[in-house]
Amino acid sequence: KTIFLHIGHGKTGTSATQSIFANISDELSRKGVLYPEYAHITRLAKLGGTTSGNAPNSIDEFFLHLKKIVKENSDFDRFCFSNEWFFQRQEFGTIESFINNNKEDFKFSIILSVRNPVNLMISSYKQGVKLGGITEKIDDFNFTVHSRARNVIEFCKENNVEIHLFNYSKLKQKITENILQVICPEFNLKKIKNFETRIVNRSLSKSEVMITRNINKYFGRNMGAKFAERIVKHYPNIEVKKERLNQKKFER
Secondary structure (H helix, E strand, O other): OEEEEEOOOOOOOHHHHHHHHHHOHHHHHHOOEEOOOOHHHHHHHHOOOOOOOOOOOOHHHHHHHHHHHHHHOOOOOEEEEEOHHHHOHHHHHHHHHHHHHOOOOOEEEEEEEEOOHHHHHHHHHHHHHHHOOOOOOHHHOOOOOOOHHHHHHHHHHHOOOEEEEEEHHHHHHHHHHHHHHHHOOOOOHHHOOOOOOOOOOOOOOHHHHHHHHHHHHHHOHHHHHHHHHHHHHHOOOOOOOOOOOOHHHHHO
16 A cells, blocks of 8 residues: 655645645546545635645544555555645654554655745745734744755655655646646546636735734734635735845845
């Protein structure tokens, strides 16, 4: 049995990929790939909502969930689980142990997406404004470009675990098609009649960031998140121009 773990990281088109996979799960299952449903989250993903994927956020719960799904669906030889929380250092450390302890039962394949660090910082800042209640300007935003991706890659190399690496900055909206070719090469997304890819969890524009920051500041995080969610939902196709950092922030 092959277990594909799509671990993000965040802000690399993960929500869009999860939405598409949720919508084509029936077609995938006919090809021998199970993308399991997970409670109400799958229904939200099918509608283009922002979700954490098709796996529990709790790692211990996920391990039980994985074994249960595989046992109950023995006719399948490929399974795909997606959750960007898997990428967190403390979480992936636990997954490392699980992989090493279950190599005889499963073949694990890690799917990891990365992104230009500066673009990642800007996108993470906007996500923090949108959902995290951030009130400061981007020049005051404290962000550290992490080395988690490198740690994941090194673990896979050292332990002979298959890994597929994708560059979101290069692939953009084509990233889902590329990931799909890994888990199900015989599947062609373009052949699905009337299928349209949705823009999911788009970034806020410069003016939307400014408005949401002030709502966060004067009315609180929840009100800011509700405002941002409504804006993104009703105007999903607004073209967001690239932000530029001042020189000091860029050098830092």
